[in-house]
Amino acid sequence: MNPVKIKFGTDGWRAIIAQEYTVDNVMRVAEGTALWLKQQGSSRVVIGYDCRFAGELFTETTARVFGKHGITSLVAPGYITTPMVSLGVVKTGADLGVVITASHNPPSYNGYKLKSRLGGPSVPDDVSAVEALIPDAVPQDLPSYADLVEKGLVEVHDFEQMYLDHVYANFDVPLIRNSGIGIATDAMYGAGQRAMKILLPGAVHLHNEYNPSFYGQAPEPIGRNLTELAETIKNDPKLALGIATDGDADRIGLFDADGEFVDSHHILLLLLMYQYEYKNIKQGEVILTFSVTDKLKQLATMYGLPYEVTKIGFKYIAEIMATRDVIVGGEESGGLAVSGHIPERDGIWIGLMIAEYMAKTGKSLKALIADLYAKVGSFHCDRDDVHVENDRKWALVKQAEENPWKKIGPYTVTDVQHVDGSKFFLDGEDRWFMVRPSGTEPVLRVYAQGADAAEVRKILDAARETMGI
Structure with a gap:
């Protein structure tokens, strides 16, 4: 059976527990991370998990892979937040943070985030480098978690208290x-x-x-x-x-x-x-x-x-x-x-x-x-996530970039900006709508700003009618 191709999205790797998010696949991701760490000459990683199913199991699994490579894992005695991991990396001088979390995704998901030594998300180039090193084969002959604790390759730190002390100081x-x-x-x-x-x-x-x-x-x-x-x-x-x-x-x-x-x-x-x-x-x-x-x-x-x-x-x-x-x-x-x-x-x-x-x-x-x-000045913002077929989605994105609309409903487009999606300013600067595709789903995101909720709804409806969605 062909192994699952593991891809990191905008904020880590996420997948459904027991479907693609398995112990074996977590081992593979941890192996890629360990190989990257060794290339950097790095040897200490903070690992944390949130309240999702089997977070402790996946944390111990990751630590066992790291331990096989002589990398020390710094873990908390229980669940912690992502910012506690990031702060923990900075406070302990660790080389990387790993968070076992799927953030705001539904409960059937879990995930694996990478945090840099600076205390924030790892930069895209580093994430891509880790992804490229994830092997197809599952690592074998891992040491037990208990052995790693005994050898000092797993250290327990109270990252939550470290975070609370930081809050009290600020x-x-x-x-x-x-x-x-x-x-x-x-x-x-x-x-x-x-x-x-x-x-x-x-x-x-x-x-x-x-x-x-x-x-x-x-x-x-x-x-x-x-x-x-x-x-x-x-x-x-x-x-x-x-x-x-x-x-x-x-x-x-x-x-x-x-x-x-x-x-x-x-x-x-x-x-x-x-x-x-x-x-x-x-x-x-x-x-x-x-x-x-x-x-x-x-x-x-x-x-x-x-x-x-x-x-x-x-x-x-x-x-x-x-x-x-x-x-x-x-x-x-x-x-x-x-x-x-x-x-x-x-x-x-x-x-x-x-x-x-x-x-x-x-x-x-x-x-x-x-x-x-x-x-x-007062303002209101909102967004519609519109389900459209992928072909239609990308056709609308292309039109927004190459042949932008000059008018939507009663509004005249006075300026268009393209950065990550396309933003259309309507009759000045205080009103606008924006179109941006989801990279992973057949969804087109339509954003708007107006003076109040009623005007924003009017803009969103006019934009959708113009686009035929």
Whole structure:
């Protein structure tokens, strides 16, 4: 039987458990990783796993392959978040991080992410190099995990405590706890559950227990997956903030006191405002992916800060953060990062920063957003993921690039930009729609920005009608 060809996607290798994600295939990926590490002269790796099924088994499997090559594995005593692995790599001076996680994918999936020694995603060239070294054959004659522990080739480190100490050193946690701000969290049965309970003991905690099935819900912190959190806030006048984290706690979902979802576009702007105006961080760059609101460029310009637009995918932001001073960087899908931390998405960190912003100003999240609108104008963003046949999808992408539409519905196209997909500006700069294909599914993503939800819906509908989807 031919072995499965293992490919790393935008954020690691992911596959369905017991179908392609098997012990044998994890051994093969670990073997490719070990061969790459030996080429680099590297010998210490942090390995962590989240709350998914058999995370401990796959971690031990990876450590056994590494141990055969004389590579030391640094492991936690239980599940940890992806940012805890990334921070652990930096704090211990390890050469690489491996996270056994499928992040926000459905519970039937698991995965394998690579983290660089700088504390963020490994750069694409390194990931490709590891992928190229994955053998077809399953490694044989591996040492037992117990033997590796005895020989010192497996070390246990409390990476969660290391992370908590880092939080305490960088946030005014007592201020947040004593501010009177009622907070509700939703760990989505993910790896952030323990840390959130420790950091915010007075909060209302939902789905904060170990359950690898996630009750059948993909642990992705988007509005439609967080109805229970929204209702909890709506029904309790004492609650003013909702923080949700995904399966490995590197992404965030946020809610205001009315139980209204606050998207990543708004969070990025708030993070920039807080750091520039209240934390007095006046130097550094703003990095945004192509699908993020242009209001972030507008605010950066108001502050006299340079900005750069990248392709979509946090790895492009992390690559810049590794070598340059970045105040805030982020993508539309909930991956956000700030200065003073590792170049990594971190849902817990971002949630605490918004809570600290509220505590220091004494303002509600809605009031902070009103302050933001006073600077850049009000706006709303949304996206439709439209299922279309692959041939049709690529034909529309080609048309957007080569023969772009001049008008959609009542709107005139005044400018078109092509970076990672195509963005069409409508009657000025504040309204736009964008078209981008999914690389893995027969899906066309259609994004839009307008003054409010009703206008965004109108733009999305007009764009879809023009494209015949």
